Amino acid sequence: MEDLKCKATFVVLLQLWAFTLGQVRGENASVIYATQHQIAILDTAQSKVTVLQNKLNSVQALAVDYEGRRMFWTESGGTVQSAVFMAKFDVAMATKKTVAMFGLKNPSGLAFDPRQKNLYISDSALPAILACRTQAPPLTPSSARGPAFGPVPNQSASSVGGVFDLSMDFVCVDVYNAPILQRPMDLALDHTNGYLYWIDLGQTPQIVRGQADGIIDGQLSGRGFKSQKPSALVSTRLMRPCSLSLDIPSQTLFWLDSGLDVIESIGLDGRNRKVIHSTENQRPSALVVVGDRILWAIGRPPSIRQTDLQRNGVEVRKVHGLEDDVTAMAALQQSIDTVPRSNACLSKPCTRLCLLGHNGSSVCACPDGHILSDRNGKCTPNNDAPILYAAYKDEILALSLARYGTLSPHTVRTSEMRNVYALEHLPVSGGILFTSFEARQGGLGKSTIYRLSGSPNTNGPWRSTVLVDGAGTVDCLVVDELGRLIYWVNRQKEIIEVASIDGQFRSRLMAEDIKKPYAIALDTAMGVLYVSEMTGQATIESCHGDGSLCLTLVSSGLVRPNALVAMGVDLYWTDSGSGDVSSVDIYTLKVTQHAIGRHLPHSLAVSDTVLLWTELQQHPQHEKEDEEDVEDGIIFYVDLYVEGHPTGLKMPEPTKIRTGRKGTPSIVVASSRHRDLVSEHAIFNNCTVNNGGCDQLCLPGPHTVTCLCSDGFLLLPDQASCQREDGACPDFRCHDHSKCLSDGQVCDFRVDCDDGSDEMHCPEMSCDTNEFQCPSGACIPLYYLCDLEQDCEGGKDEEEQVCREAGLGESCDTEDWQCTSGMECVHRAFRCDGDQDCHDGSDELHCDRQYNVCIGHFAVTAIRIAMTAAMNYIVRGEIR
Known part of the structure; x- marks a missing residue:
């Protein structure tokens, strides 16, 4: 029996070896190709095609991570933002994820480093060549001691001296840029020797070689060009070169020239340039080398052709016919190392990005907004990268606007964030101001201006401090940190109010x-x-x-x-x-x-x-x-x-x-x-020094200042000093004489007088077309309607009739069940399953309790798992 097991295992190993050898030779080659709007995989042995992605926009380049079962591609042109995407290639129609978008203009070429899992991107419009980390670096002894890559996405961000440390899912750095580059297009990477090749369609078309780590005279070229340029491997007899493909075993670089209608090659030492095949009048568009074979796409007629390199391209045959022109091709095969080398990055504790260079070297690199702080490869945040803050209803998101990459939001929440509306940044101290509106019993509400700050401990909590209470209906909020002032528009009163930045003084402008x-x-x-x-x-x-x-x-x-x-x-x-x-x-x-x-x-x-x-x-x-x-x-x-x-x-x-x-x-x-x-x-x-000579509020002008006194104080004849009023009540006194209020406290939807007289006989509040008016008169944004949270007193904004009149009721699919509120849909399988899925709990009402909830829930889960497994099996069977 043991002998039979050994023989069976040996047979399987032989089959795997034969399959791998066939891939290396190109006999069992699979190729991924792209048209303008579709990506597909072609089994060249059977001429069988499986569509992987469709409904895309102007795909220009492809790259493959064979071990990770991932493919990368670019989309650009038209009215869609240029971006680089990623998806699994062993599952048809797999979910695609954005690798890089922000900062890109026209991504033109891609190349993947299988050892370090970095993706190189050329952008012809910037111009630049970027390197992006597509997965977290492997743990090293130094990085294994604690988190090295910044906050986990979707967790609260931390602050170091008012600067957020915002790591992105895909960290990108510029490896080469102008003046080295003019119009970089296609890329090819020799990961065994640490060289990067690219086509530059500048004034003179060239095929250029440079170190993959971007090192020039000891510095990253993207961070400071010194003197030396990467060398041109090919600079003559080129018209419109495109589609680079590198054959590592033979140390040969291939390309096609759509202007000269030829497929050419050259040794990586710059010798032995030759024409492989003439494609006259066929409109060649893309090529790829797979083992001993070269495949290319032509437009007349649309098809993919191949030839055997060992026969010098004499015999050419059609592999597959096409309906659309091919824009890019990539080989689906295991990467080959002609000279096994150790990964220098494994012993280098780079916290963000490690680039492999020539002769086994490596270098740590940091994205925009970070600096390489020490020789241990640690990137620390600096003040360079802009940060976008976005205030939603009960949270504030922070997104790093670093030069390149994806935008991963980090959430900041405090208990005071309720109906956050206006937002402002303190540029010197790094804090954030925000307004929050709180509905109150009795038909009135409360608007408050808060200052948001973080703990000096990078893992500590955020906290909100009240600056101005009862600020009215705040439409707009700005800050003068030099003069230590806060301005805001109180739309209900149709006035501009001003307060000291610590909230101590407040007055009307x-x-x-x-x-x-x-x-x-x-x-x-x-x-x-x-x-x-x-x-x-x-x-x-x-x-x-x-x-x-x-x-x-x-x-x-x-x-x-x-x-x-x-x-x-x-x-x-x-x-x-x-x-x-x-x-x-x-x-x-x-x-x-x-x-x-x-x-x-x-x-x-x-x-x-x-x-x-x-x-x-x-x-x-x-x-x-x-x-x-x-x-x-x-x-x-x-x-x-x-x-x-x-x-x-x-x-x-x-x-x-x-x-x-x-x-x-x-x-x-x-x-x-x-x-x-x-x-x-x-x-x-003019208010920065000594508060402009003012006792309380100093309002600057281009050449002078104006002093104001807080409510309850009088400005003395010297136009600078303030004196408390004795018995005077210039703005509003409660009818029962219990209090003296400022004008800003009257008709602000908050009762301040004991008899409520400050909220009587108020002018009717008019709301904008993009707002909803609560019964109290308060205005809330339309997008607060029917969001399953009560913002008006009594919940008027969540009433079924209001939602239906606003056209916000949910329309459910046939397989879904509508909650009683009319605002939600849940799958029928979740009806009476023991879990409350509707906010109003209606999916668990009027249920037959003899129904076995656990078994039913397990059955639904089992069906989903079985369907997913079957689909994966079918797709993988087609591919393999």
Whole structure:
């Protein structure tokens, strides 16, 4: 019996060896190829095709991780944001994941390092060649002692001196860029020798070789070019070279030239260049070398051809006919090391990215926003990478806007985050301000301005501190950290209020020129307050910090400018009436349109190189495609500059950042540029030193200051000192004479007087078209409706009739069961299974309790497992 087992095992090993040898020789070759909109796998032995992905957008390049059963591809062009994606290749229609999107313009080539699992990406428009980590580095003795790669995604982020350490799923660094590169296209990687090859279609087409780690004279070229350039392997007799393919055993590089209609090769030592095959008038588009065979795609007629390299390409045969032109090809075979080498990165404790170089060398690299702090390969966060903060209903997300990579949100939550609306960043100290609205019994509510800060301990909790209580209906919030002031628009009162940054003093901005403010922004260095004024024809005004001496910047083309951001000499705004996202030069008054929103632009933020905004759908009933953009918490952005020109000269298609949250967030960006513009060491305004000579509130202007006193105090004749009023009550006294209140505490939906007189006879509150009015008069965003959380007193916003009138009731599929609330659908298999799946628990009501819940639940799970296993078996059977 043991002999039979040994013989059987030996036979299996022989079969595996024969199969592997056949793959090396190309006899059992499988090739992955892409057309513009589809990726498929071709079994060349049987001429059998299995579609792996479809409905794609302009695929240009492919790469394969054979051991990890993964494939990578690029999509770009049209109205879709350029990106690199990844999916399993042994499962048809596997879920695809974004490897890199942010910062890419036109990804043109891919190459995979099988030893270190790094993906190289060329971008012809940047121009740059990037290296991206596609999985966490292997644990080394030093890194095994604790977490080395930053916070775990979807966990609370930590702060070090006000700077977030935000690791991305796929960490990317630039290995080569300009002036070394002009227009890099296809890539090929010799992982055994540590060399990277690429086609550069600059002024003179070339095939270039450089070290895979980007080292030039001891430095990463992407981090500081010194003198030496990578060498050109081929620089003559090239017209339109494309589709590099490297055969490691023979140390030969292959390519096709669609301009010369030839397939050529050259030794990696730069010798023995020769023509393999002429493809005259056939429109060759892609090639790949698999063992002893070379396969290529042609467009006339669309097909894949192959030849045996040992016969010098004499015999050519058609492998498979096609309907569409092939854009990229990749071999599906085990990588081959001609000279076995140890992985130098395994002994190097790089916390972010390790790049293998020539002759077994390696180097640690850090993404944008981090610096290599020591020789042990540790990357520590610095202040360079901008951070985008997005405030949703009960949480704030932080996303690193590093130069390249994916955007992985990290969540910050505190117990005070309830109906978070306005958001602002403190550029000097690194804190965050946010407003929170809390519904209260008796039909009234409470708005509060908080300061968010983190513990000095990187693993410690976040905390919220109350700065201003009873702030009214806060529409917009800005901060002057130089003058230590907070400004906000109280839309209910139609006034601008100001408070000290510690919340100790608070007053109303007495501005005669501002009648109906809607949005505000600050130039803290100049002491200028920008205001969108909604009295009559909408305008955007430039005023002194105290709201006086206003000048009109923009007076035409405005409907409802609802968000303002000042950055340098430019003032940006969104218009929820027209959908425009625009800017104006405050000196020349030239207006530039950057984008047109699909819905209602809601919030705006400006980074160093991109303009970001959110949108709110005006009508709850809309098409499904639009609903995704609203319900999924989409953040849009465009590059501020395209090919060296402002985006107004070339209107780009906005890119979407999906956060996986519902609702429309308020956003703000914290960046080094903001910090440089507002630095205590570089810039001062007139209130920075000694509070401008003011006792309490100092409001800066371009050349002077205005002092204000808090409610309950009088400004003395010296226009600087404040004195407490004796018995005077300038704003409002309760009818029972119990209290003296500030104007901001009256009609703010919060009872402050014992007799409630501060909330009597209040003017009727009017809500915007993108808001819902509660019975108390309070306005809440439309996206708060029917979200299974009560925001109005008594839960009016969650009533079934309100939801149906708003068109927000759930429409269930035939296999689903609708909850009694009408707002949720659950699968029928989850009905009466012992678990409450509907928020109202209706899926577990009126059940037959003789039904065996456990067995039923197990049966559903078993069916799912069986179906998944069967599908995988079928797909793998087709592939293999």
